[in-house]
Amino acid sequence: MAEIRAESTVSGVGEPKGSNVSLQPWRYLEGEQLVDVHIFTLQRETAVSPRTGKTRDCVHIASANWVNVIPLTASGEVVLVRQWRHGVKEFTLEIPGGLIDVAEEPGEAAAREVREETGYGGDSTVELGMVEPNPAILNNLTYTYLMENCQRLADQQLDAGEDVEVVRAPLSEVPQLIASGAIKHSLVICGFWWLALRRPDLLRLA
Numbered sequence: 001m002a003e004i005r006a007e008s009t010v011s012g013v014g015e016p017k018g019s020n021v022s023l024q025p026w027r028y029l030e031g032e033q034l035v036d037v038h039i040f041t042l043q044r045e046t047a048v049s050p051r052t053g054k055t056r057d058c059v060h061i062a063s064a065n066w067v068n069v070i071p072l073t074a075s076g077e078v079v080l081v082r083q084w085r086h087g088v089k090e091f092t093l094e095i096p097g098g099l100i101d102v103a104e105e106p107g108e109a110a111a112r113e114v115r116e117e118t119g120y121g122g123d124s125t126v127e128l129g130m131v132e133p134n135p136a137i138l139n140n141l142t143y144t145y146l147m148e149n150c151q152r153l154a155d156q157q158l159d160a161g162e163d164v165e166v167v168r169a170p171l172s173e174v175p176q177l178i179a180s181g182a183i184k185h186s187l188v189i190c191g192f193w194w195l196a197l198r199r200p201d202l203l204r205l206a
Contacts, residue, residue, distance in 0.1 A: 024050035039063065039099065059137070066133070066142040068097035068191045069110035071120055071150040072171060072202070079150055081117050082165040093167065093177070094188045100143075110145035116157040118166045122150035129194035133187060144191040146199065175205050 031045035040063040047058045071079040078095070085092045096117040100109040107125040114120050125145040133142050158164055169177065174192055177183045183192075196205045 069145040080167040106143040
């Protein structure tokens with residue numbers, strides 16, 4: 001494991017020199033669900049600071065885990081999806097992905113999302129890595145998978161609220177697509193970082 005160094009320490013990781021602070025977990029007393037919007041819930045909890053002993057209300061978004069998948073064709077193209085995103089109110093260029101269903105394995109969800117959003121299929125999915133999308137307000141994880149030797153096998157299977165355009169681009173052009181802002185989705189960029197880290201034979205970002 002890589003060594004983590006603070007700017008100056010006397011012992012341990014991240015303990016400032018001259019400070020008596022030793023980080024401890026917060027304690028949670030009670031909680032309630034504020035809103036349920038199907039794809040996530042908004043939760044409020046009363047938490048006790050381990051440093052001051054005082055309580056404060058904290059809110060977070062509770063969601064199922066997410067999965068992203070990088071589908072690659074035998075000719076070295078990545079299968080992307082272009083769709084309207086209501087949060088930013090514009091079209092975004094992404095890799096296929098979505099919520100992991102209850103009792104569904106992440107790798108199964110990855111293959112399903114590729115099939116539903118693009119109509120493509122390929123080799124068995126291989127996990128590249130996992131990140132916490134935003135641990136300040138989200139409690140879930142995002143997994144990234146690779147699927148090689150993809151080809152079009154069927155029509156898309158889109159939900160009523162989905163309009164998805166399938167876009168193929170050479171994998172070698174991904175760094176430029178990110179640098180130019182054509183790909184801005186943070187979890188998509190994380191996914192390609194995982195690919196470059198795990199499979200430098202396929203992609204180098206620098």
